[in-house]
Structures are given as structure tokens and as C-alpha cells.
Amino acid sequence: MKSLKKKRRVQVIALAAVALIGATALIGYAMRDGINFFRSPSQVAETPPPPSEVFRIGGLVEEGSLTRGQGEAIRFRVTDGGATVPVVYTGVLPDLFGEGQGMVGTGRLVDGTFEASEILAKHDETYMPKEVIDALKEQGVYQEGAPGS
Structure with missing residues (x-):
């Protein structure tokens, strides 16, 4: 009788593990288009992603x-001090967007130019995105109490 209970328990655990793996795979498959990795211009210049990959x-x-072309096309270059990536964007830029200002764009790298589908501008001089703070903390550069903390 005990071996039957033990066998049934192992079957239930195995079935639960398969269900958990299946659910995780379905969630990952559903989110594949919604996950956009963040890259700096230096990372993009060092190892360019394929044109099919959407990233920030x-x-x-x-x-x-910053140059404005025909219609709503806008061209500029984004830099992190180490590398520069040309960007083209069609649409209306945020009000706080300008030269020398921080920005984050979402899009694809096609033939060496980042084709942005969305552009975000930082909203004030003390704001710093969480990704940047985390990267600075990992490098040991970030100091508590500095602007943006």
C-alpha cells in the first residue's frame, strides 16, 4: 500500500513540474516581443544587434x-562619451528633447542607423533612470546623495 502512495506522490510531483515548465515557457513566449533590452551607444558600436531585434x-x-528633414523626419546622434550612434525618428519629439540632453529611444538598428519608434526625454536635471543608477553602482561610481538619488 505504501508503494502505491509513494508512486502516486511521485506522479503528482512530476505532473506539477511539467505544468510549471509549460506555464513558464508560455509566459516567456508571450513576452518575447515585449522585452526590450537597454544598450548604451558603446555597446551598440561594439556588438551591433541584428535588424530584427527591438531594443532601447x-x-x-x-x-x-540635430537636423530636421522633410516632413516629420528628425536625425541626430546619441552618445555616451565612448561611441556615437546615428538616430532617425519620424514623429513629434518630447518638449524637453534637445541637444546635450539625455534621451532613451526604442527601435531597431538598420544599416548602422538606429530607427526609433519612440523617443523619451529626461524630465529634469536631477532625474536619473534606474538602469543608469544600477550600472553606476556596479562600477562603484554612484554616490548616495548625488543628483538623482
Whole structure:
């Protein structure tokens, strides 16, 4: 009788494990298009992602690089001090967007140019995104009490 209970218990645990693995796989499959990794211009220049990959890039809008083309097309370069990536965006830019200001864009890298589908500008001089704070803490550069903390 005990071996039957033990066998049934093992079957229930195995079935629960399979169900958990299946649920995790379904969630991962459903979220594959909703996950956008953050990259700095240096990381993009070092190892360019494939054109099919949507990711976020962040840095400062390079001084003197902002040009408006025909219609709503806007071109500029984003830099992190180590590398520069050209960006093209079609649409209306945020009010606080400008040269020398921080920005985060979502889009794809096509033929060496980042084609942005969304542009976000930082909202004041003391704000710093969580990803940047975490990266600075890992490098040992971030100091508590500094602007943005």
C-alpha cells in the first residue's frame, strides 16, 4: 500500500513540474516581443544587434547633430562619451528633447542607423533612470546623495 502512495506522490510531483515548465515557457513566449533590452551607444558600436531585434538605447543627444528633414523626419546622434550612434525618428519629439540632453529611444538598428519608434526625454536635471543608477553602482561610481538619488 505504501508503494502505491509513494508512486502516486511521485506522479503528482512530476505532473506539477511539467505544468510549471509549460506555464513558464508560455509566459516567456508571450513576452518575447515585449522585452526590450537597454544598450548604451558603446555597446551598440561594439556588438551591433541584428535588424530584427527591438531594443532601447540611451545617452546624450550630441551637440550640433540635430537636423530636421522633410516632413516629420528628425536625425541626430546619441552618445555616451565612448561611441556615437546615428538616430532617425519620424514623429513629434518630447518638449524637453534637445541637444546635450539625455534621451532613451526604442527601435531597431538598420544599416548602422538606429530607427526609433519612440523617443523619451529626461524630465529634469536631477532625474536619473534606474538602469543608469544600477550600472553606476556596479562600477562603484554612484554616490548616495548625488543628483538623482
